[in-house]
Amino acid sequence: MIRAVAAALLLTTAATAQEAPPGAFSESRALPGLTAPGEIIIDRAGIPHIYAANARDGFFLQGYAVARDRLWQIDLWRKRGLGRLSASFGAQFIAQDRAARLLLYRGEMAAEWAAYPSQAKGWTEAFAAGINAYVADVEAGRAPLPIEFSATNTRPERWQADDVVRIRSNALASNLTSEVVRARALCGGDLKYELLRRELAPAHTVSIPKGLDPCSIPADVLDDYALGTGDVRFDGQKIVVASLDPDIQEGSNNWVIGAGKSATGRPILANDPHRAHAVPNLRYLSHIDTPELKIAGSGEPALPGISFGHNENVAWAITIFAIDQQDLVVNPKATKLTEVRERIEVKGEPPREVVLKFTDDGPIIHEDPTSGRSFALRATWTKPGASAYFNASWAWTAKTWDDFLVARDHWGAPPLNLLFANRAGDIGWAPGGFVPVRAAGDGLLPVPAGKVHRWTGLLDAKLMPVKHNPADGWIATANEMNIPAGYPHMLGLEWADRSRITRISEVVGSKPKFGLTDAMALQNDPTSPMARRAVALLQGLAGRDANERGALALLGNWNGHEGPDSAAAALYEIWAARHLAASAVKAIVPEAARRNFGRTSIGNILPVLEDGKLLGPDSAALRAEILLGSLGLAFAETARLLGPDPATWRWGALHRADFQPSLPIAGRDAERRVGPVPIGGSGSTPMAMGTGPDFRVVSGASVRVVMDVGAWDNSMAINTPGQSGDPASPHYRDLFARWATGNYVPFVWSRPRVLQEAERIINVTPGR
Known part of the structure; x- marks a missing residue:
């Protein structure tokens, strides 16, 4: 069988020159460790489409492709996670190495690998071998050494499969x-x-x-x-x-539209995970096509396969589900x-x-x-089976809802809302993640050691809530509390505010039919229900001075749309981030209790102001004082930052996407910087753009994917700033402008469409 597939690949490779666009560049590589000929086709967006004679070679070539694009990033990920920074960078990292080693998986490796599909260890060994093959090319001078290694006088290290799953510190977890x-x-x-x-x-x-x-x-x-x-x-x-920091907002959006509500007549599944931005970013798009396994989607570049995406039959998407x-x-x-x-x-x-x-x-x-x-x-x-995102490997071969629930049953970390759709038209929601069963308590505070507060085990995954083919024909999640009423098991109590899910539900629910362009527009929607709630509290208030009156005039009829050209958005975000919460705490919490109170955010303040019970007997007067006083301060600060005339204020003047590598290199930083560009949205909009203390964008969706389930060639995606971590590569920043303006590139699936999009074709053969 392998020989037949290899022969077919050789024939396909020979015909590629005629099938690919005239401008596609072709090259050949002999790779020790590869078992049969294959191809890595890089499309115009820098996405590798990998064709191999078997799944083992597919993961080998994925490792090679990832290392080709992101060698510095994944090498640093491995050294950080394993506690090996000092070996490359010196004694200043000893404390961090020691801390990282505390968080490694230290159980039996046989039990760890047994928690995943039987092929997973072999796939991961192949992935590591592919990375090592590229490292060998670098060492032999057949591939360039990334500039970061030269700048630090370091070299990439070789990988083992166990390295991938032993590192646990990359899993988002709470609390x-x-x-x-x-x-x-x-x-x-x-x-x-x-x-x-x-x-x-x-x-x-x-x-x-x-x-x-x-x-x-x-x-x-x-x-x-x-x-x-x-x-x-x-x-x-x-x-x-x-x-x-309550202002650091990381989360995700996903939604699945059933065939009956979809403009395509097929399910549509959309996902845009939100994490801290960087250059290169955390996510990597790829596509593997082999006789026994075909998958396409996004994952973290140091992990084999994909974390979310699709195979031939099934698509799935992820957001954090806040299990404690x-x-x-x-x-x-x-x-x-x-x-x-x-x-x-x-x-x-x-x-x-x-x-x-x-x-x-x-x-x-x-x-x-x-x-x-x-x-x-x-x-x-x-515990075994808690390697971050690794249990997505159970979904790679799923065909049905029941198959997908097997992936849910095994899911360890991070805890996720798993959305599902397949070509048969099924859609569903099945959150997954290890749930500790506490003998006592709610997990909200530290606990004394001993039997009283021990964990008695893990909740049976089959007791997790599910939703399958709901009557309204769609499901969405955005890290909100979405546990069904009356659910009997304690999962967690700390969730994201409902702003993003509120807006997503408004938009999806308002459309009789929802299409692919609707999904892309919604992923880039800069409307904030949080802002609308805050503005609603201002109704009926009268300003006491020019600053308060100016602020009320600007926000009075504002609809919460946080475009980059919005003056109201600039004022609101300064008010929300720097003044409203601080003023509320000062007015409500006695001075003695404020010493260790810490920071809070508008998402926690608004329910208290709306409810009024904590404000005392004259709640209306205290609420007005908090709102007006903080709003006047915010108006004065906005004038200091953006000038005295509100007509010239722009949210994008403060809120900019500006990505800079964490390693400074003298004389090379300008070429490695990506940005700045003005951008809209905020942490409370579907176009999630979390901000730092200076209002610069620090988190949000680095990758967005919209999948037409079953008609995979219609799927669209975007990554930012690009697929490559090499500033000399055309794919280092080529997607940044599209991402910033809400545009996408094709994320194609069939070989004819891949060849139409091809920019570079790397023909690979086994080497010695």
Whole structure:
């Protein structure tokens, strides 16, 4: 069979020159480790379409293609995750290496691989071998060494399959950071003000676990956790836990439209995961076509296959589903800790020995020398089968809803809303992820060590809620609380606000038929229901000075559309990010309780202002004071930033996409920078564009995919700024302008269409 397929591939390769566009460039490579001839066809958007004689070769060539585009990025990912930064970059990374090693999977590898499909280890070995084949080309001078390696005087390392699944620190998980912030706030604080800090859903009253002193949680308890999960910083600045900042908004949107509501007569499945932006970004589009496996979609470049996308029959999409998969466990003084000693290689210096400490609950992420207490991270990612996104491998061969539920049953991390559609017209929602069953408590605060607050196991995945072929013909998720009423099991209480799902539901629900162009427009919709809620609270108020009157005039009839040219959006975002929440906390929370209160955001403040119960007996007057006072301050600040005339204000003057690599290289930074460009949207719009403290875009959808289920050639996608991490490549920034303006490129599937889009054809044969 393999010989027949190889012969067919040779014939196909010979005919490629006639089938491909006249401008397509062709080259040949002999690759040791490949078993039969194949092709990597790079399309005009830089997306590799891989044709191989068998699935093993398909993953080998995917590894080779990824390394060709993203070698520095994936090499750094591996070194960071395994705790090998010091070996390349020196002693300043010893602490980060030690922290990363605390978070590795340390169970039996046989049990880990047994949690995935039987072919998964072989596929991953092939993927790693493909990366290593490209590294060998670099070492032999057949391929260029990326400039980052030259700038740091380092070299890429070789991969093993176990490296991919042992690294756990790339999984989004919750809610360790919010446990710590909540405990710190309750040290001298009052439970009744918790609503101002974080809205819980379903509605829930916070209680302090028996035996926990909130004041026992040190301010620096998460320093090692931040190091172990954080990006590599070459500027010497301290790594902090990004999710402690309520203005950092990472999430995702997805929706599936059933055939009856679809303008195509087939299901439409759309996905735009939101993560921190970078250059190159976190996602990579690819397509593998082999006799036994055909998949196309997006994933993280250091992982084989795809995280979401489609095969011949089924498409699936993902968003974070906020299962609480973590607890901080407080150990009393003199708790017996297990020690593991490891050697860290250090560039230019002798190796260092570090001590890693563990309890049965998990790694010790902090020891407090003053009190003698230690703090363990209890997390589901220590269990077999919790490698991030790796259980998508169960979906690669799915054909039916029941097949897809097998993927749901195995899903470990991160916890996800899994949306499904197939060519038969089925659609569905099946959230997945390991759910800890707590003997007591709700997971909202750290817990004392011991049996009372132990985990008794994991929830049977078959008890998770599902939705299959709903009567209204569509399903959408946007990280909101979407657990059905009356569901009996505790999954989590901390969700994203409902702004994005509110707008998505408005748009989808308003259209009798919903098409591919509608899906692309909705992924780029800059309308904020959050802003509309805030503006609604201003109705009937009268300004007391020029700033307040000017602000009310600008926002009074505004519809929440946050385009880059919007003056109202600029004022609203400055008000929401810098003034409204701070003013509300100052007015409502007594001074003594504000010491450790921390920051909050407008999404938590608005429900309190709308409800009024926490505002006291004269709630209307206090609400008006909070709104008007903060709005006047915001108007004055906007004038300082954008000039005295509101007619000239533009949201895009502050809100810009400007991507810069994390590694500065003298004399090369200008060519590696992508941007800046003005851009609309915000963290509360479907076109999610989370902002940093200076209003620069820091997170959102790097990749967007819209799939026409069954007519796969009609699918569309965009990645930003490009597929390649090499600034000399035409695909380093070529998609940035399209992404910023809401445009897409074809994400084709059939070989004829792939050849029509071909820019470069790499013919590969086995080498020695």
